[in-house]
Amino acid sequence: MGLPRATPEEIGPGRVGVVGAAAGALLVALVLAGLYLGRDILVPLALAVLLGFVLSPLATRLRRWGLPHVLAVIAVVAFALAMIGGSIAFMASEVRELSAELPTYQQTIKRKLASLREAIRAPGMFDGLTRTVTLVQREASDIAAAATATPSPSRVQKVEIQGESRSPLQNAMDGLERVASPLLTAGIVLVFTFLILLDRLDLRDRLIRLMGGNLHRATDAMDEAGERISSYLIVQLWVNLSYGIPMALGLWLIGVPGAFLWGAVAALMRYVPYLGPMISAVFPLTLAFAVDPGWSMVLSTLALIVVLELISNNVVEPWLYGSSTGLSAISLIVAATFWTALWGPVGLIMSTPLTVCLLVIGRHLPGLQFFDVLLGSAPALDAPTRLYQRLLSGDIDEAVELGRELAQEAGSMPAFYQDSALPVLRRAVTDYQTVSTSEHRLRLITGMEALLEELQELAPASxxxxxxxxxxxxxxxxxxxxxxxxxxxxxxxxxxxxxxxxxxxxxxxxxxxxxxxxxxxxxxxxxxxxxxxxxxxxxxxxxxxxxxxxxxxxxxxxxxxxxxxxxxxxxxxxxxxxxxxxxxxxxxxxxxxxxAEWERASVPRDDAQRLRLLRSLGALDEPAMNELCDHAAKRAAAIFDVPAAMVTVVADNEVRVLGFHGSLRTTVDGQDSVINSGQAFQVAREHALCGHVIAQNEALLVPDIAQDPRFAANPHLRGLGLRFYAGAPMRMKRGGAIGSLCLLDTAPGHLTERDLKLLQAMAQDLMDAIAQRRPQADVEAADADAPNEQEPSATVGQVVPDP
CATH class of the missing domain: 3.40.50.2300 (Response regulator)
Known part of the structure; x- marks a missing residue:
């Protein structure tokens, strides 16, 4: 008979927590040990996966051009090898030329070192202090030697131990082993890369199967990881080129030998976080020191490096990177240290892509969400929670300062009250009977009173x-x-x-x-x-x-x-x-x-060209267009799970609905009604939210119209009882929106950034389908009159960066 098994309730929550923590620590130790001990296989595999992300888009493009899959992979790998081999050959040639020229710089180096030595030895203001310190050290050393000295009975004979002599064959084998090791690693990386590109889809399916659980979540995780890593690598390439090319040109103008070699080295070394730029700067500075008898070349080279670093770090990288990785600054530093300790220099190079994978896994797998919290660049707490925490801690000064910052970010005091301050009070009421203590309540009331006094002074009333x-x-x-x-x-x-x-x-x-x-x-x-x-x-x-x-x-x-x-x-x-x-x-x-104080839709400057384009498409008078737009509205309502969707255009300052699907149940003046057609939305341009989409030529998301100060007082929207709106513009190739694809609801709602991009893509697909129904010459003639505007990014009340 077996012994009865104790339940967690009998063991106690404390012991269960200790056992869980111990199991988690053991699992982490095993994973770290596996990463360290298996680095000989994992490092080439990780490098191959990284190269796979870089080369996969090119292989996909060749397949779309009709090249067979195997031949496309072979062509891409051969192209990569040619690029790497060409780069190595170029750098080897430049190094060979520099090696031949270096002996001519020996006299310059000797003269500069001699002058530096004389400058250091020359009398100076610290000579007296240096002599005093040296004298004290010598006296202290003599006293210590006298105290520890013992009489020697006999003369001590020095013995020199020499290493075992090695034959030329053994030296040759050692050199061959040092060369063969990186070549073997490169060969393994090449084989892995070829196999990954060859069986990319099958490997993705296997990874999705290993992640298990929700297929939608696993697919989103794989897609997001691929997008972020590919975006990071592409942006990193542009950042490196924007640094290496000006470096090469600047060194060439200064006169530093091998300028293009050092530019290439600077571009490559920026793949190594933090240490790479410092290492790449040593070579041109050393050569400038050796070549120029004076100091002008060294100072010019140093100024060039400093200027390029400032521009790259403060202008180019923030502009290009944005939130391409989604990692916080401290997590990048910790990740670089961690992966370097595990895998050496290769781990330092791969630290960012590997950490991005952990971030995405934590974002999509509930059990590993701590990775998202620890590594992500998004704030761990939202604005109301941060303010609530500062008030509970009793730090009034910090709470007031945070409140001022949030009020400035909100743009107006009513917006701050709506989005931050009132949620704090709502949270306090929820916690009143559960977790808050009397001291917490006192701190909250006192801190909030001080904050309100500060804000009333910041925005005084007339x-x-x-x-x-x-x-x-x-x-x-x-x-x-x-x-x-x-x-x-x-x-x-x-x-x-x-x-x-x-x-x-x-x-x-x-x-x-x-x-x-x-x-x-x-x-x-x-x-x-x-x-x-x-x-x-x-x-x-x-x-x-x-x-x-x-x-x-x-x-x-x-x-x-x-x-x-x-x-x-x-x-x-x-x-x-x-x-x-x-x-x-x-x-x-x-x-x-x-x-009647609400934001009216404006008229774009190119409205005349837009109307000509609209009429050339025949969107206003062809029944086939209505059928196409009805189908698009039906699809949008089903995909985004909203009660109604519609397709609109603005003609002669009036919104016209070309397609409508669904129904909206609302209560107006105490009477229940149902809106099941687009006729209710055919109003003047200034009253319609679609007018804003077309005028601004960018997507618009209003989660709750009743809480949006721009549109809450709009009599048309209030009469319809509309609460949620999302619209994306239908743009022609040269810019300019002729219509919009809209989602509607009488209850508040929300769309993610990804959903809004999908709505924009559907609107653009509809625009392309409409354009294909007209003769191409008519469309191009009307489109040519439209100004060539840069396509703006979709916004959700404010600019949303790409992931």
Whole structure:
């Protein structure tokens, strides 16, 4: 009979955690040992994979041109060998010429060294100090020698041990072994590279099978790893060339012998992170020192190297790299040290691609997400969480400084309140009953009050305006803090408001409010059950100020698509708002203010050419075009899983819908309705979001229209109840957008950067299909009139860098 097996509950969580940590440490040790002990095989394999990433696009291009797969791989490998062999031959020839010239520089080197020696030995200001230190050292050495000296009974005879003499054959074998080792490694790399290129698809399938689990996640991981590594290698090539070519030309103009050799060495050595540029700089500096009897060539060479390093590190690399790897700076340094310790110089060269693979694995495999956190360049915490942590730590100065930075990045104070400050208070309310302590709550309230005072000084409201809006908290101090934010935002938006510390859940507290007749009262509520709290508070406010219109600002309702208007009436309020943008809008409505302050679509400069191109395509009057656009809208709605999608163009300052698919269920003025055609979206250009896409010729993503200050007050969008919009322009070859492919929803949504690029690609495919339906001569004639504009990148409210 076996012994009963203990359960984790019986063992205890502490011991289970210790066992798990020990198992994890053992696994890490085994992996590191395998990487170190197997470096003779793993290093050539890793080099072959790296070369495979570089050569695979060329092999794929040859296959598309009709060359058989095997012949394409052979041609690519032969081309790579020819390039490497040619480079080695060129460098060997240059080295041979320099070797022949070096003896002529010996006299110059001797004279310079002699002059340096004389300069060092010449009397100087530190001679007295040097002699004193030398004297003290000599005396100390004599005393130590006298203390340890022992009488020698006999004379000591020196014995010299000579190494074993080696025959010429043994020396030749040692030299052959030193040469054969790198040649053998190169041969293994060549064989691995050929096999990887030959069976690339099969190897990818096997790796996906090994990753197991979700096939979509494994495919995305492989694609992202390939894109990032290929992008890094291509960008690295351009960076190296942008450094090596100016280096060669500069050294040639200065007169340094072998200028093009040193330029090539500088370009190659930049593949070695950190150490490569320093090593490559030694050779031209040494040669300039040897050639020129004076110091002008050395100083000119040093100035050239410094200028090129500054330009490359501060201009070229940030411009070209962007976020091509997605690695943080510290992770690059740690990775370089780690892989160098394991695999030597080859590990230093390959540290970035290998670390990129770990980053991608951590991004797509849940069990290894710590790699993404440790290695990635993206912030580990989002802006609200960072601010929340600073407040909880009690470091008010640091929290205020971070708040100022986030407010400047947001571009406006209301945007900062909406995106950072209110989420902090929402997080604090969530943690109130679970993990927060009394000290944490005090730190949060104190720090947030200091931050709000600082921000009000940073963006002061105009003096002299009489407040017409009263902002009150319902129950807690966090409600009052949100009311202060709202009052500040309202005042900055032209609706003077006052935030009072009184709480609306107490009649005695309301009686002490100094403001006598506010036209509107904004009630800030963070309660878990906001409607019960709001109903009682609204009754007290109505009794205190009978003529005031009440706006309930429930910050916890989040992304609810629709709020039933009957709910506001049952609470005794004029309106309900779930975001700061919506609260400002509802408060202005309560005051009877003009709410038509929204961003209108502009007219592009080339609108006349765009209209000629649109008419030449026949997109406005051909039924076949409507069928094609309906099909594109149907496909987009299915792929992105949205209720509706459409294809639009702008003709004569009016948006026309060429294709529509789906239906949108919305509530307008308390009445449920369904939008199942594109007729509702055929309005003036300035009212339509598609007008912005066409005018800016770039993709537009609005996750929640009700919370976007640019479009929240748009009467057309509010009348439709539209909350989510994503649109991509349909561009012709020479630039200029004639239409857009759009995604629509009455609930807030979101698209990733990759999804937005896919939407742009689908819009461009539709544009190509439309162009193919017309005679090529007509399209080219109309397209030739359009200005040649550079194609802008897709944006999500701001510029998004490529991965």
């Amino acid at each position: 003096a002299g305006a009489t407040p017409t809006v009263l902002c009150l908290g319902a129950k807690w101090e966090v409600d009052t803090l949100a009311a202060r934010m709202l009052a500040h935002a309202l005042t900055l938006e032209g609706a003077p408001a006052h935030a009072d510390p009184a709480l609306a859940n107490s009649a005695e507290s309301l009686a002490g409010v100094a403001m006598q007749a506010p036209r509107a009262v904004c009630l800030s509520v963070f309660a878990p059950e906001p409607w019960r709290t709001a109903r009682r508070a609204c009754r007290r406010i109505q009794r205190r100020w009978p003529g005031a219109r009440i706006v309930v600002c429930s910050w916890n309702i989040g992304d609810q698509a629709q709020v039933d208007p009957a709910l506001a009436e049952s609470l005794g309020a004029h309106a309900i708002a779930g975001s700061l943008v919506e609260a400002v809008l509802r408060a202005r409505e309560s005051l009877g203010a003009d709410t």
